[in-house]
Amino acid sequence: MSKKAVILLSGGLDSATTLFLAKKQGFECFCLVFDYGQRHIREIESARRIAKKAQCRCLVLKISFPWRGSALLDKKATLPYSKNIERQQQIPSTYVPARNTIFLSFALSYAEVIGAEAIFIGANAIDFSGYPDCRPQYYLRFNSLIRLATKTTFSGKEIKIITPLIKKSKAEIIRLANKLGVPLELTWSCYRGLKVPCGKCDSCLLRSRGFAQAKLIDPLLEKRYGAC
Amino acid sequence: MSKKAVILLSGGLDSATTLFLAKKQGFECFCLVFDYGQRHIREIESARRIAKKAQCRCLVLKISFPWRGSALLDKKATLPYSKNIERQQQIPSTYVPARNTIFLSFALSYAEVIGAEAIFIGANAIDFSGYPDCRPQYYLRFNSLIRLATKTTFSGKEIKIITPLIKKSKAEIIRLANKLGVPLELTWSCYRGLKVPCGKCDSCLLRSRGFAQAKLIDPLLEKRYGAC
Numbered sequence: 001m002s003k004k005a006v007i008l009l010s011g012g013l014d015s016a017t018t019l020f021l022a023k024k025q026g027f028e029c030f031c032l033v034f035d036y037g038q039r040h041i042r043e044i045e046s047a048r049r050i051a052k053k054a055q056c057r058c059l060v061l062k063i064s065f066p067w068r069g070s071a072l073l074d075k076k077a078t079l080p081y082s083k084n085i086e087r088q089q090q091i092p093s094t095y096v097p098a099r100n101t102i103f104l105s106f107a108l109s110y111a112e113v114i115g116a117e118a119i120f121i122g123a124n125a126i127d128f129s130g131y132p133d134c135r136p137q138y139y140l141r142f143n144s145l146i147r148l149a150t151k152t153t154f155s156g157k158e159i160k161i162i163t164p165l166i167k168k169s170k171a172e173i174i175r176l177a178n179k180l181g182v183p184l185e186l187t188w189s190c191y192r193g194l195k196v197p198c199g200k201c202d203s204c205l206l207r208s209r210g211f212a213q214a215k216l217i218d219p220l221l222e223k224r225y226g227a228c
Numbered sequence: 229m230s231k232k233a234v235i236l237l238s239g240g241l242d243s244a245t246t247l248f249l250a251k252k253q254g255f256e257c258f259c260l261v262f263d264y265g266q267r268h269i270r271e272i273e274s275a276r277r278i279a280k281k282a283q284c285r286c287l288v289l290k291i292s293f294p295w296r297g298s299a300l301l302d303k304k305a306t307l308p309y310s311k312n313i314e315r316q317q318q319i320p321s322t323y324v325p326a327r328n329t330i331f332l333s334f335a336l337s338y339a340e341v342i343g344a345e346a347i348f349i350g351a352n353a354i355d356f357s358g359y360p361d362c363r364p365q366y367y368l369r370f371n372s373l374i375r376l377a378t379k380t381t382f383s384g385k386e387i388k389i390i391t392p393l394i395k396k397s398k399a400e401i402i403r404l405a406n407k408l409g410v411p412l413e414l415t416w417s418c419y420r421g422l423k424v425p426c427g428k429c430d431s432c433l434l435r436s437r438g439f440a441q442a443k444l445i446d447p448l449l450e451k452r453y454g455a456c
Contacts, residue, residue: 059294059295061292061294062292063291064289064290065337066287066289067287067337067338067341067342068341069337069340069341091379091382095379096337097336097337097340097341097378097379098333098334098336098337098340098377098378099337100377101333101336101337101373101377102330102333102334102337104333105326105329105330105332105333106326106330108325108326108329109293109295109297109324109325109326109327109329109330110295112297112325112326113295113296113297113325114295132376132377132378132379132381132382133376133377133378135376137376138373138376138377141372141373141376141377142373144369144372144373145329145366145369145370145372145373148360148361148363148365148366148369149326149328149329149360149361149366149369150325150326150360150361151319151323151325151360153360154319154360
């Protein structure tokens with residue numbers, strides 16, 4: 001019997017790479033995508049296409065944050081634009097309170113029901129926006145919570161969160177994605193939900209800097225504008 | 229400025245008591261109720277009425293468990309009926325995978341946005357059905373996760389889960405509820421979503437045994453059938 005994993009898929013570059021990595025490690029992958037009122041809702045369509053390309057099941061779950069509290073949930077809010085993103089001191093306004101905790105909780109429920117032994121998340125603590133729930137110690141703590149939280153534990157089995165990209169730079173992730181054959185042209189990173197990436201938000205900046213450092217051309221931009 | 233708390237309110241006896249206890253401790257209470265496809269959906273109406281009686285805000289959040297995995301989510305499933313509920317060895321079929329972890333995650337998000345310092349949950353490890361996410365060590369672990377999970381931590385503040393009923397027997401909770409003036413006639417415990425409590429499911433059994441031990445009459449039954 002194959003080993004199963006729930007993959008938190010956002011439609012972005014990191015989660016797509018995580019999916020292809022889990023597949024390569026022999027996991028039967030069950031993608032879980034959240035429609036949570038994000039302004040860049042087009043990432044959901046990206047996620048669906050990526051899952052289809054990987055020939056995996058894809059479940060889109062609708063949840064809501066009626067209390068808002070994030071620029072990602074509010075179309076009128078100004079998105080952060082940091083020239084020196086690596087020197088960022090504050091947690092940016094795109095932080096969604098407890099978002100990863102909520103995502104992982106649902107993934108845990110799903111994993112327990114289908115008998116999956118792993119939950120993959122493409123969190124990254126190097127080229128990231130400073131979110132508290134992207135740090136390695138947060139995932140260690142969550143794994144320690146899981147050991148007490150579910151019925152699975154009583155059966156002697158374990159469900160574990162795996163963060164394969166946590167210590168990789170964006171350039172390293174892009175190189176890995178390239179090697180794994182991730183359809184990078186289908187991924188979507190921009191926080192703005194426009195037809196083309198804005199090129200200015202933190203997420204666009206991290207992506208373009210990553211491609212530059214990896215010495216690769218972003219196929220998403222290549223597709224749209226042609227190779228320069 | 230008043231101290232704020234998010235109260236996980238289910239419409240049952242324990243969460244109603246927790247709400248009135250938090251109020252008594254001086255918290256401004258924000259009730260959070262989940263519509264998660266439970267077969268005993270009428271508990272939501274109970275929760276609304278209880279919150280109204282306590283003069284507190286009440287937010288009902290719709291979520292779903294498309295993967296099911298619990299008799300509480302499936303109207304056709306047989307509900308457990310344990311004559312000796314205290315000697316129960318196995319986790320019953322009414323266990324909903326990771327339910328409390330999901331509820332607490334949303335409560336954490338809500339608490340962070342409104343600036344609440346506490347999340348109250350009426351979990352109980354004495355007269356309970358054996359769920360893994362009702363034990364004290366689970367809440368200790370969750371509190372330790374919270375310390376790494378949110379932006380709030382970086383501001384030097386803390387959000388803490390409080391479980392005031394965790395070590396009380398059902399009879400003790402009922403006596404406390406009585407003392408606090410909890411509208412017990414509005415609470416709903418039965419797992420079956422019928423017009424009157426079935427009197428046979430684990431939840432009904434725990435409730436009726438609790439009232440008997442507390443030497444009190446259940447006002448919900450008194451109202452329906454008249455005092456015997």
